[in-house]
Amino acid sequence: MVRSSAPRVVKVLIVDDSAMVRKVLTMGLSSDRFIQVVGAASNPDTAWKMIQDLRPDVITLDVEMPEMDGISFLRAFLPKARIPTVMISAHTRDGAQTSIDAMEAGAVDIIPKPALAGLASGLPAMMADICARVRAAADAHVMLGRTHPSAPRAPLAARPSAPRAPRAAAGPEILALGSSTGGVQALGAILPMFPADCPPIVIVQHMPEAFTGPFANRLDGTCTVTVREAQDGDTVEPGCVLIAPGGKRHMEIVPNGRGYRIRLVEGPAVCFSRPSVDVLFNSVARLAGPNAVAAILTGMGRDGSAGLLAIRQAGGRTLAQDEETSVVYGMPMAAWENGAAEVALPLEDIPARMLAMLAQRPHRTELRA
Template structure:
């Protein structure tokens, strides 16, 4: 089996050593070089183009965003940003995703090497997932699915038959991961101000979703915010699940829907998990809901989308041609959970048609 060849770029020697050690311990990964700055990295790339680059943001001589933009224009390569920027740097990391980075690994400012060692499984899976991403004109990469862990059973019991009858409003549930930030932007920008209420789980690090929601709110006609426990799902509003620590679930209070943001174990290796959101929609919304699964690595959301369909919801999956990583939609389609498979550019239209009375 061909290994994923990785170039590590970080000005910290300890981080380079830790990343090299963590990645090299995976038999499916080979670290071909570790560079202290973009200039040294460029020389390595001239000799051998890696399958994946892990790239720090804050570096001397040239910052990571500038190097990322140059790399994507000259030699499109899957890039995973590895940064200590959190609250203050969220906008910078959003710029990285806009510039073509496929994912983000956050590192603390203190005890970086120890933190990376504790997060070794997530780091390896992120890098292998990036290798499967479509970037620029690159050929589709290899598939690398993480081992499965807990299902939504760890948070919610399975749905029991079809959910309650329709209300006057519909609710849309969207799940996405790798490549999802820009895909979600395209979908939400295409929606009118009176679009049906939408709840979103996008796999993101802690403290990152607030900046993501603010950015979308400034671009879209619909109002977008990071969800808080008890928020009402209403027409013209989009709620983004907070990243990192808690799950987001849909609940019904009379004729309206609200979200519950609660602690729980990792489900399908994620928190928040798309499976948890979709199962809650199957239980509490049924045919009042539309489920949409978009680009992302792994299988989170595949089981939940099928449960939504079985409860009477309309379900959509993003197609392979427009997905950065086709893992999540492919799994949902294979399980029979998708009523329709559509390209990214058609999702907003299909969403509106599915919720029209």
């Protein structure tokens, strides 16, 4: 696949009822030479007119607006103009819940809104992250709700991987998933497909701090497996999905008798991410070896590709989401190009294939509850 190395200029429309936030976002986004702020609207009516007149590539949208909340506006305009939308959300429980609603409705990313008192001191670091995510959003495939293509498609043939590393003793069975942009929709679509008695599932989904807890609670209400935000020391058990807390620490598995437990560890960002998929996957490769099955889902960047390759080299089985069903084909593409993924599949085919791969392992070690 040939891709242009020259980035295009991304036209951005800012929608926020706060004049201060509009000013800060305009200044910060405009500092990136590959981003052009084409307008800033303070209310949904003005925003809709500007969408039609200016045809932006990306919209940043405030979750909480007085005349019409962000998710209502998103649901109104997205079916008419499928423009990738990044939600700007406060670090509150209500803000997190609404942001998750927005992601399920088709928003492609969430950016936390810092307190205005901290904008000046934290602006450079904040805007570097926001600019990167807005640029990535410009290439996102907007998918309304949780719908994904269901027509059967042949999987890509696997490319040769690097030579396998010496295999360590295999730990109990475990499934691992990594995702970023578009992952809220993707995980919401596939986790209900796993049976209540499935092997334990550990997940890193790139989300801001305070957002992964409400997200896990939302998933728990739609799945037969138990889903919760992981805590340090949690036992990894069959029928349970543990999602890494967003923000401050990495998540890995460590030995716990005949099974595993969760360890949350301090450390610098890996692939610009904390928690990092690579950190989790590397621990899965070390401990589970051939009794692990892992998949990289939609997301920007390369996080997870090295860890997925480590799992494959340790004898585990590996997959990546295909381009057609990915909101952003960054992380899965990296995992495909470095030989980490054995096969690339449509999103809806991944759960059944992961379980089938696990059942095919020659030396299975069950995890005892």
